C-alpha cells in the first residue's frame with residue numbers, strides 16, 4: 001500500500017474501529033477458542049462482536065493452523081479487511097531453544113545472538129508470528145529478580161551490542177521478507193531495577209544513572225531498526241512507564257525519533273489504577289494515550305473510553321490517528337495487506353522446526369555460552385580405558401527440563417545424561433538418581449536428604465559429576481527470590497560426595513547467578529550451565545569432554561551472598577574506597593563480614609588454555625603533548641601459553657579519573673574475541689573514541705578533558721592499566 005492509500009484507509013475508519021485497532025487480545029478474548037499460552041493473569045476479558053471484528057493484533061497464537069484460521073475469519077468480518085498482526089514472546093528460540101539471554105550474554109558474541117534470533121524468526125514466522133517481544137534490553141544488577149535470565153546482563157555496552165544484534169537477526173534486511181519478523185524491544189524503561197529484586201516493584205533511579213546505564217541498550221535496539229517498543233510495568237521517577245510522558249514522548253519520540261508503535265505491557269494500562277496513578281479506566285486510557293502508548297495489551301480501556309475522552313477534549317483525534325497510522329504502517333511494512341498470512345504454513349513448520357541445521361547451531365551457541373568458573377585440573381575429563389567410571393548424579397543430571405523460561409512451545413531438551421552418553425560409552429558412566437533434593441522452591445520442602453550411604457554408591461568412581469541448581473520455573477517473570485543458595489539437600493549432597501574422597505564436578509543449572517560460595521571449596525570444577533536450551537546436554541558434554549574449549553565469560557557478577565546485592569563491576573566510586581593502604585581501617589566502604597567484590601566478577605571465565613597478557617601500549621603515549629591525531633589506540637599482546645587451542649575474550653575498560661559528576665570505577669568500552677592456537681600470540685588493538693569517554697549529564701552527552709585509566713585484561717578485576725590525559729582537540733580529526 002502507498003502512504004496515500006494508508007491515509008485514505010485511516011480516514012475511512014470510525015473511532016470505534018480505530019480504538020479496536022489499538023487493542024491487542026489473546027484469541028479467546030475476542031471470540032476464538034484456540035488455546036494459547038497464558039503469559040499473565042487471566043482477566044476473563046470478552047469483547048463485543050463489533051469490537052472483535054476490528055481488533056488490531058493477537059497475543060501469543062503459536063501455530064500456523066490457528067493463525068491461518070483466525071486471520072481468515074477475521075478478514076471475513078473486518079469492515080476494512082485490515083489484517084491482524086500476530087505477536088508473541090519469542091525470547092530465546094521458538095521450537096529450537098537457544099540459551100537463555102543471560103547465558104547468550106556470556107558468549108560475548110553478537111554473531112551468536114544474531115544467528116539465534118535469525119533462526120527463531122524463521123521458525124516462528126512459519127507459525128504465523130509477525131512481531132516478537134524481544135529483545136529484553138533491561139539492564140540487570142540484582143539476581144534476586146527472576147527476569148535477569150531474559151537480560152544480556154549488567155553491562156550497558158554488552159547489552160547494547162547484543163540487543164542490536166538480536167534486532168538485526170529477527171528483522172533481517174526487510175521485515176516483509178520470508179523468515180523475518182518485527183522486533184519489539186522491551187520493557188521501556190528500567191524494568192530491570194526493581195527495589196529488592198521483587199517483581200513489579202518500584203524503580204527509583206536518578207536521571208544520570210537512567211541515561212548512562214539503563215537507556216543505552218533500548219536506544220541501540222532502536223538504532224538497529226526495532227519496529228516496536230513495549231512499555232514496562234514499573235514506575236520511573238514515580239510515574240508508571242505506560243503513562244510516562246518523559247519516557248515515551250520526550251525521550252523515545254522526540255529525542256530518539258522513534259516513529260513506530262509503542263505497546264503497553266500485559267494490562268499495564270489497567271494497572272495504572274492499582275498503582276494509584278489513575279482513578280479509573282477512563283483516566284488510565286487518557287494518561288497512557290497522552291504519554292504515547294499506541295496499543296493496549298490485554299485490557300480494553302481504549303475501546304471503552306476513547307469516544308468519551310474525545311468528547312471531553314481530554315485527547316485529540318490527531319493523537320488517535322497518529323497511533324493508528326503507526327500500526328497500519330507496521331502492518332504494511334510487514335506486507336500483510338498483500339499477504340495476510342505471510343510465512344504461515346504447516347509445511348514450513350515441519351521443514352524448519354527443530355531442523356538438524358537449527359539444532360546444530362543451537363548446540364554450538366550453547367557451548368559458547370556456558371562459563372567455566374573453577375577447574376582444579378579435573379576438566380576436560382580424560383576418559384581412557386581403565387580409568388574407572390565417571391559418576392553422575394544431581395537433580396538435573398537426567399532432567400530434560402533445562403530449557404529455561406519462555407520456551408512454552410516446547411518443553412524438553414537433551415539432558416546432561418543423554419548428552420554424555422553421546423560422547424562417552426554409557427558403560428563408563430555410573431548414574432545414580434538422587435531425586436529432586438528440593439531444587440524446586442515451589443516443590444515439596446520435605447524432600448528427603450540424600451541418604452548417608454549415597455556417596456558410597458560411587459565406589460567405582462574417582463570423579464562424580466553433580467548437576468545441581470534451581471528449577472527453570474523458579475526463574476523468569478514472577479520468579480523473584482530472596483534466598484539464592486542451592487537447596488540445603490543439594491549442598492549436602494555435594495559435601496557428602498566430596499567427603500567420600502571424590503572429585504566433584506559441579507554443573508550448575510540456573511537462570512541467575514546463585515550464591516555458591518559455601519560449596520565452592522567442595523568442588524574441583526564448576527561449570528555454569530545456565531539453561532542452554534534444546535541442545536543443553538550435548539553442548540555440556542562437548543565442553544566436559546574437551547571437544548569444545550569453554551569460552552563463556554560472565555555477563556553478570558556472582559555475589560558471595562545475597563546481602564551484597566546489588567554487586568556489579570561498574571559501580572560508582574565512593575569517597576572512602578577500600579585499598580591496600582587503608583585495609584586495616586574501619587572507616588572505608590566495605591562489609592565487616594564479607595568482601596566487597598563479587599565471588600566471580602563480570603567478564604570472568606576460565607578456559608582449558610592459559611592466556612597471558614603483556615605489553616599494554618597506548619598511542620599516542622601522552623596525548624596532552626602528543627601531536628594532533630585522528631586516532632587514539634590501546635593495544636595488548638595476548639599469548640596462549642598452553643598447548644590447547646582456545647578462544648579468549650579481550651576486554652577494554654576505561655575509568656574517567658576526574659569529572660564533574662561521579663563516574664563508575666570502570667566501564668567496558670570494547671571487547672574482542674580472539675582464537676589462539678597453543679603457543680600463539682596476537683596483538684589486539686582497540687580504538688579509543690570520544691564517544692567512549694563521553695557520558696550523560698543533565699540529559700546531555702558530554703565530554704570533559706582529563707585523565708583516563710585505560711585497562712585491558714581478561715576480566716573486570718584482572719587488567720593491565722595505563723593512565724592517559726586526553727583533551728577534546730585530539731578528536732577533532734576523528735573519523736567515525
Ligand code: NOJ
Pocket residue numbers: 039040089133186265266477
Ligand atoms: C508480560 C511480560 O512482562 C512481557 O515481557 C511479555 O511480552 C508480555 N507479558 C506478553 O506475554
